[in-house]
Amino acid sequence: MTDPLAPWQQRAHDQALASLADGRLGHALLVCGPARLGKRAVAERLAAHLLDAHMPRAAHLIAAGTHPDFTVVTLQPNREGTRLRTEIVIEQIRELSEKLSLTSQYGGAQVAIVDPADALNASAANALLKTLEEPQPGRYLWLIASNPARLPATIRSRCQRLELRLPPRDEALAWLRASGHADKAAVEALDAARGHPGLADAWLRDGGLQLRKDVAGDLARLARGDAAPIETAQRWVADEDAALRLRHAADLALAEAAGLTDPARIRKLARWFDAANRTRDLLRTTVRADLAVAELLLAWRGDEVQRAGTGSRTYR
Structure with missing residues (x-):
C-alpha cells in the first residue's frame, strides 16, 4: 500500500480523488481497464484515503486485510481447495450486503471491493443489483473488471466509471526500467505485450x-x-x-x-x-x-x- 503508484495508476487515482473532493463520487464505482494495469491498487489507495480520517493506520490495516470497515469479495477456493472457483456466487454477495447494512466499526465510511466483478454469476449479479439500488450514506461499493461488458447493463448503468488505459510507450518503458528491468529486455517484453507495461513486467519476472x-x-x-x-x-x-x-x-x-x-x-x-x-x-x-x-x-x-x-x- 505504501509503494508509489505507476503514472497511469496515479492519473486514475487523482481523477477519482478530485471527484470525491467535489462531492461528485457516488457510492458505486466501476474501475475498469486491461488486466494487470493495477486497478485493485488504485481502488485500495482510494479506500485508504476514505478510511484514514477515522483510522490513521487504515492503509496498513487494508494491506493486512484486517480493517473492519473494508471488505473484498473475490474468487474463493473450490470445495477441495485445489483451485479457485471461476465465479463469485450469491452467498458472497448476500454476506457483503449484510455487512454493509451494519454500523461502521470506526464511525466513518465503509468500503467494499468486488474483484473481479466480471466473474459474478447471474444470481450474484442480481443480488448485487439490489444492493446498488438501495445505497446507504457512507457506503462505497467499487467493482473491478477487466471485461465490464460481461456485467449486466443494469449494474453498469448504476456505477460511475473510472478507466485505466495503456500508457504512452515512452512512459511504459521508463516505468519498466525504473522497476529494475534492463533496457533491451524491457523493449522486447513491451513489444511482445503490445504496449502493456503490467503484462511486460509480469512476463519478465515470472x-x-x-x-x-x-x-x-x-x-x-x-x-x-x-x-x-x-x-x-x-x-x-x-x-x-x-x-x-x-x-x-x-x-x-x-x-x-x-x-x-x-x-x-x-x-x-x-x-x-x-x-x-x-x-x-x-x-x-x-x-x-x-x-x-x-x-x-x-x-x-x-x-x-x-x-x-x-x-x-x-x-x-
Missing part, C-alpha cells in the same frame, strides 16, 4: 516472455510439419502453465492477424483465436486436456500447411 517464445517456436514447427500436434499438446498440458500457453498462442494468432490484409486469412486466424480461448476454458472442466489441445493444434497445422503450399508466409 519467465512468461520465454514461455511465449517457446509457444511461438512450437507453432512455427507445427506449421512446417516439424512437430507432431499430439506430442506437442501432451507437453503443453504437462504442467501448470497449460492455460498460459494457450493464452500466448491465442495472442500470437491475433498479433499475426493484425499485420495481414488478406480477409480470408484474417477470418481463419480469428476463428483459431476463438478456438484457443475456448480450449483454455475447457481446461477447467473434466475434458481430457491433451486431446482438446491436440485438436486445436491439428487445426493450426492443417491451416498453416495449406497456406505454405500456396506460397504464403509461414508463421513466425
Whole structure:
C-alpha cells in the first residue's frame, strides 16, 4: 500500500480523488481497464484515503486485510481447495450486503471491493443489483473488471466509471526500467505485450516472455510439419502453465492477424483465436486436456500447411 503508484495508476487515482473532493463520487464505482494495469491498487489507495480520517493506520490495516470497515469479495477456493472457483456466487454477495447494512466499526465510511466483478454469476449479479439500488450514506461499493461488458447493463448503468488505459510507450518503458528491468529486455517484453507495461513486467519476472517464445517456436514447427500436434499438446498440458500457453498462442494468432490484409486469412486466424480461448476454458472442466489441445493444434497445422503450399508466409 505504501509503494508509489505507476503514472497511469496515479492519473486514475487523482481523477477519482478530485471527484470525491467535489462531492461528485457516488457510492458505486466501476474501475475498469486491461488486466494487470493495477486497478485493485488504485481502488485500495482510494479506500485508504476514505478510511484514514477515522483510522490513521487504515492503509496498513487494508494491506493486512484486517480493517473492519473494508471488505473484498473475490474468487474463493473450490470445495477441495485445489483451485479457485471461476465465479463469485450469491452467498458472497448476500454476506457483503449484510455487512454493509451494519454500523461502521470506526464511525466513518465503509468500503467494499468486488474483484473481479466480471466473474459474478447471474444470481450474484442480481443480488448485487439490489444492493446498488438501495445505497446507504457512507457506503462505497467499487467493482473491478477487466471485461465490464460481461456485467449486466443494469449494474453498469448504476456505477460511475473510472478507466485505466495503456500508457504512452515512452512512459511504459521508463516505468519498466525504473522497476529494475534492463533496457533491451524491457523493449522486447513491451513489444511482445503490445504496449502493456503490467503484462511486460509480469512476463519478465515470472519467465512468461520465454514461455511465449517457446509457444511461438512450437507453432512455427507445427506449421512446417516439424512437430507432431499430439506430442506437442501432451507437453503443453504437462504442467501448470497449460492455460498460459494457450493464452500466448491465442495472442500470437491475433498479433499475426493484425499485420495481414488478406480477409480470408484474417477470418481463419480469428476463428483459431476463438478456438484457443475456448480450449483454455475447457481446461477447467473434466475434458481430457491433451486431446482438446491436440485438436486445436491439428487445426493450426492443417491451416498453416495449406497456406505454405500456396506460397504464403509461414508463421513466425
